[in-house]
Structures are given as structure tokens and as C-alpha cells.
Amino acid sequence: MTAPARRSRLEAAVSDTARPRARAVLFVLTAIAALLALLAGCSTGSVDGGGESADTTGVERQGEFPRTITHAYGETEIPEAPQRVATISWVNADVSLALGVVPVGMPRNSFGANANGSTDWFDAELEAVGGEMPELYSETDGINTEAIAALEPDLILGAYSGMTAEEYETLSKIAPTIAMPEGDVPFGTAWQDSTRLIGEALGRSEAAEELITEVEGQIQQVAEDNPAIEGTTFVWATVDPEAAEKIYAFTDVDNRPRFLTQLGMEQAPVVAEASSGSPDQFAVTWSPERADELASDILITYATSPEVRQAIESDPLLGRIPAVEAGRMVVQTDEQQVLSISASSPLSLPWALENVVPDILAAAEQEQA
Structure with a gap:
């Protein structure tokens, strides 16, 4: 897609600004927790910490692109291996990073955030892979389509989310978008299923299965101990x-x-x-x-x-x-x-x-x- 065409597409999407959502998100964290608060970050991230270049050539992909991903709102075609990934909600940025792809943007945490507006586990993994902190945007009033569009992503991840059909349509005008798996309730996707779906979208299915096995093994070890x-x-x-x-x-x-x-x-x-x-x-x-x-x-x-x-x-x-x-x-x-x-x-x-x-x-x- 040419730069003018991309800008035109993004501007059209931003004009459909996301509406505040009255969802039962409080049950997902606690009955009294608020949604994410406003604070933008100052840099973008990539697999190798290369900033705007977002070079993901060092990440091994499995399977061929283009590929079609099935989710709650139908099918999404991903034309080529994603290199600029933006995320919504929680979990999705963690999974992308764990699979070797540092998002260019993700929501800022207010509930449970550390001093960076992130989490200790995300920051530790980011340091381990040598990546740069993604751009942080607010989700206080719903999905921040304007901030996401400004990053010009080539994939938007919402495998764990409460994304509505209307929000999916808006995000899809910005970039190919992955919603929660078909049949899952909002914010009800198990971490294993989020990992598999995101792994498929990123061309990292084998790594996703290995990651699931590793984490389940750690849980099982605690149970055995x-x-x-x-x-x-x-x-x-x-x-x-x-x-x-x-x-x-x-x-x-x-x-x-x-x-x-x-x-x-x-x-x-x-x-x-x-x-x-x-x-x-x-x-x-x-x-x-x-x-x-x-x-x-x-x-x-x-x-x-x-x-x-x-x-x-x-x-x-x-x-x-x-x-x-x-x-x-x-x-x-x-x-x-x-x-x-x-x-x-x-x-x-x-x-x-x-x-x-x-x-x-x-x-x-x-x-x-």
C-alpha cells in the first residue's frame, strides 16, 4: 500500500472514532478497578529495538503469507508477515512480545501498572530481547483508534478483549484486525487460546505451542511441589x-x-x-x-x-x-x-x-x- 493510500485509509478510520463502552470490564480485574488511564509514551518498539524501522526479519515465521485468520467477527486476511503490531486491551501485547514481536503500540495500564505504565513482567521480557518500550495510549474512553492509526500498524491484535463488532469494523479500516476466538465471551479467552491465535497471526504457531508447554510445565511443577x-x-x-x-x-x-x-x-x-x-x-x-x-x-x-x-x-x-x-x-x-x-x-x-x-x-x- 502506498503512503498516500495508507494515510487516506487511516484518516477514514479515525473519523469513525471509538465510542465509550459500557461493558462489565470490572469483573475482569476487580469489581472496583477502573479502566486504563491516559499517559502516552515517547517511543515505538520493534523486534530488535530498532524503533521506526520495525525490522522483524530476525523472527522465524512458520507457514505462508498471505493467510486467513478466523475469529469472532469472521475472517481476516493478513497479506504478509506482520512487522508493525499494535494491541488493545490486556494480554495481547504480552503474547506478541513473548513470541518475539515487540508491539509498536499498546494500552497504558492504570490498574496494576508500574512506574513505566507497563508491568514488571512485560518490562523484564522487553529488556531480555533488547526492545524499546512501545508507544503507550489511553483506553479510558474505549479503544484509542486515533493513537493506533497514527502508528500505521500492519496488524492489530485483540484476541483477548471485549471488542464489539462496530469497533472491529473501525479497526479493520486501519489494519487487519484479530478479535477474540469465535464463541468466547468478551474478556473470556483463556491465555492458551490467545497465544495460539496470536501465534497463528504472527506466523509463530510453533513458538506459541512451545511457549504454552513451557508455562503449563511451570504451573504443573508448582502443583507437584x-x-x-x-x-x-x-x-x-x-x-x-x-x-x-x-x-x-x-x-x-x-x-x-x-x-x-x-x-x-x-x-x-x-x-x-x-x-x-x-x-x-x-x-x-x-x-x-x-x-x-x-x-x-x-x-x-x-x-x-x-x-x-x-x-x-x-x-x-x-x-x-x-x-x-x-x-x-x-x-x-x-x-x-x-x-x-x-x-x-x-x-x-x-x-x-x-x-x-x-x-x-x-x-x-x-x-x-
């Missing part, structure tokens, strides 16, 4: 005495229960039963008046401050949750820890195994004692 957690029941929820809805329990559509299940633990039967009629919901509301029925070996919840623990324990209703009464509640106050599992990726999960899982294991082992 801690056999006592096998069969331990859990409730992963947001419990907050000050919230309008005081208890949200995450279902197996959410990445958090999925992850603990991989470790050999089991979703509490009461949550599994309560969510059985809602296969697309990330969480179910639980009445505080029935807190004593929310039975599990351990409870994990996010809180904005350590003081929330005492507030839960002293609450006349929430304090009756069996795991709270037994002293087997894990309270997470570190946003990056929450993000590492709620938006699971092949980069975040190894980090979580070191920085999040030990507290969960300690609570599970206390139950066994």
Missing part, C-alpha cells in the same frame, strides 16, 4: 463491606478460578452451582445474609487497603464466611498481583507463580494442618 493443595476448594471473590454489592464470587469463566484449577484446586461447589445457569458471567452476586453458606477451604479477595481485612472479619455478616471464620482468607492489596492472574498471559503467570501463589499455598496448607 505442593501436593497438599490437590482438591483444596476455593472462592475467589471481591468482598467489601463498603460496596453496594458486598460479595462477588468469580466463576470459571474468569481467569482466576481457571488458574487455581490448573494448580489442582477446585472451585467451591456453592459457586459452581450458583453460576451453572449463567455460562457467560464472570461473577455471581452473593447475598451477605447467606455468607455462612459460601463454604470453601480458602477465600481470596482483592482489597484497596490492608484495613479491609479487619473490616471483613468484624462485619457481622461477612465475618461468617467459613474461610474468614477459620482464618484462611488471602487479601490481595497489590494491584499488579491481581492483574497478573486476572489478565493471564504467558508472561504474567510465571511472575504470579513467584509473587502471588505463595500466599495462596500458605492458606491452603493451613487448611490441611
